Amino acid sequence: xxxxxxxxxxxxxxxxxxxxxxxxxxxxxxxxxxxxxxxxxxxxxxxxxxxxxxxxxxxxxxxxxxxxxxxxxxxxxxxxxxxxxxxxxxxxxxxxxxxx
Numbered sequence: 001x002x003x004x005x006x007x008x009x010x011x012x013x014x015x016x017x018x019x020x021x022x023x024x025x026x027x028x029x030x031x032x033x034x035x036x037x038x039x040x041x042x043x044x045x046x047x048x049x050x051x052x053x054x055x056x057x058x059x060x061x062x063x064x065x066x067x068x069x070x071x072x073x074x075x076x077x078x079x080x081x082x083x084x085x086x087x088x089x090x091x092x093x094x095x096x097x098x099x100x
Contacts, residue, residue, distance in 0.1 A: 007061065010057060011057055014054060017050060021050060024043065
């Protein structure tokens with residue numbers, strides 16, 4: 001499984017967990033005050049952790065994009081260096097051919 005696939009899988013899991021958090025929030029809104037109070041702190045902690053997970057996944061996405069950009073840049077540099085080498089070869093061939 002590629003890194004991209006693993007990130008996508010984790011994003012899907014996060015979405016599923018987010019839906020469950022929303023469902024729990026809805027159920028707690030309909031519950032009595034004592035029950036809401038009992039679970040409010042834990043729910044707030046879950047919402048915070050979910051936000052942290054979202055931030056980490058966003059960071060992974062950014063790193064993935066930067067990695068792709070770096071790879072593209074490296075490929076571009078390699079192509080430029082190849083072109084320079086080929087042009088130098090032609091120039092050397094031309095210069096050496098005129099010396100004879």
